[in-house]
Amino acid sequence: GAGVSQSPRYKVAKRGQDVALRCDPISGHVSLFWYQQALGQGPEFLTYFQNEAQLDKSGLPSDRFFAERPEGSVSTLKIQRTQQEDSAVYLCASSSTGFSGNTIYFGEGSWLTVV
């Protein structure tokens, strides 16, 4: 089937607006990850789900960032009151199991620009 799908691909938000980014993982994948990638840098971990449980949210930069995966499939990353420093590519990834070393499949990313 299809790979990890993210929407919207591109989003321009005015400073202070709320945004929601969606991730459809590969069907049946247990683990789901969100990463933030600023220009010229590598992806930085935001949060990790195993099924519907959010096991690690240590990378969320502030309480304006919130992620959920209520039914253990689709996930949404929400950013409230966006700031210019939130401008980045937001990458979603999934893997079939919760085991270390398992292949992680990335989506194409959602490019967020805050103006």
Added chain:
Amino acid sequence: AQRVTQPEKLLSVFKGAPVELKCNYSYSGSPELFWYVQYSRQRLQLLLRHISRESIKGFTADLNKGETSFHLKKPFAQEEDSAMYYCALSPDAGKSTFGDGTTLTVKP
């Protein structure tokens, strides 16, 4: 704290020349190490992982625990190898820590 360092932002070689992309890490335990590649206008994808000791597209990487390095090597670079390469460390099933990437350009 875990950290991955890729000292070269840009690397340029001629077709047929050997190429080595450097990666150094800091982690107190025994991590899983990976190389990811991103070709132009494509998504990030796994190239290889140290645990499987495989060779993908002619690339190999050896984990050197003494030097805490996981350099990526290919004896004869091809133009289609031009891409962004990221080294990553994953201590457990959760988060991975990525380096800032090296852009490889293989000139004809």
